[in-house]
Amino acid sequence: MDNRQDPRTRRTRDAVVAAFVELAFRQRYDTIRTADLIAAAGVGRSTFYEHFRGKDEVLLAAVAPILQPLASAALGRASKVQVRVMLEHVWERRGFARILLAGGTGMKLQRRLAAMIEARLVPTPGAAPPAMIAMSAAAAQLTMLRMWIAGEAACPPADLAVQMLACARLLPEA
Incomplete structure (x- = not known):
């Protein structure tokens, strides 16, 4: 099975993207830190990096x-x-x-x-x-x-x- 189709993977990616959108509505892109995304998405640091290389990839x-x-x-x-x-x-x-x-x-x-x-x-x-x-x-x-x-x-x-x-x-x- 393609890992991107795994429901847990999809939920994690969706949570990070949703957190990004929420943060981007409130602050400038260049002030959003990866740590902010991790906290807002409610995922661990290593989990975030399993799915994205950084905030540009989330964008x-x-x-x-x-x-x-x-x-x-x-x-x-x-x-x-x-x-x-x-x-x-x-x-x-x-x-x-x-x-x-x-x-x-x-x-x-x-x-x-x-x-x-x-x-x-x-x-x-x-x-x-x-x-x-x-x-x-x-x-x-x-x-x-x-x-x-x-x-x-x-x-x-x-x-x-x-x-x-x-x-x-x-x-x-x-």
């Missing part, structure tokens, strides 16, 4: 449901409905999203999104390096998302979903 686990549809959209492999639903979720939590997309955490998320895109890219002879292509798509998507949740570019989630899917045009043609 990435917390935002995986957002990054997955974005990566798929950048690759042209998501539906408009999937992206719209994710955007509606982000909009409902836009205060939290603003915090996570700002500064250093925003760059961590952009690098992770780019890595997710790059891992699924098919190298094309004569095209820019895959890392550059992936980073440009990730930067475009997260810039649109930042502007949208900040109210700088107002539009319905369905319209933004179309633009997120258009990032697939940044990929080289096979």
Whole structure:
């Protein structure tokens, strides 16, 4: 059995991610310590490190449901409905999203999104390096998302979903 499917493993990971989200609502990311996460989740230090290498990995686990549809959209492999639903979720939590997309955490998320895109890219002879292509798509998507949740570019989630899917045009043609 895959250890991630073990109910105890799932409960522990969920408890740590939930503790992270709760702490992130109350304080800046850079002030959250691993010890704070451990205490808030009610797990032991060694248990925490069995599941996560540190708070950056917890951050990435917390935002995986957002990054997955974005990566798929950048690759042209998501539906408009999937992206719209994710955007509606982000909009409902836009205060939290603003915090996570700002500064250093925003760059961590952009690098992770780019890595997710790059891992699924098919190298094309004569095209820019895959890392550059992936980073440009990730930067475009997260810039649109930042502007949208900040109210700088107002539009319905369905319209933004179309633009997120258009990032697939940044990929080289096979």
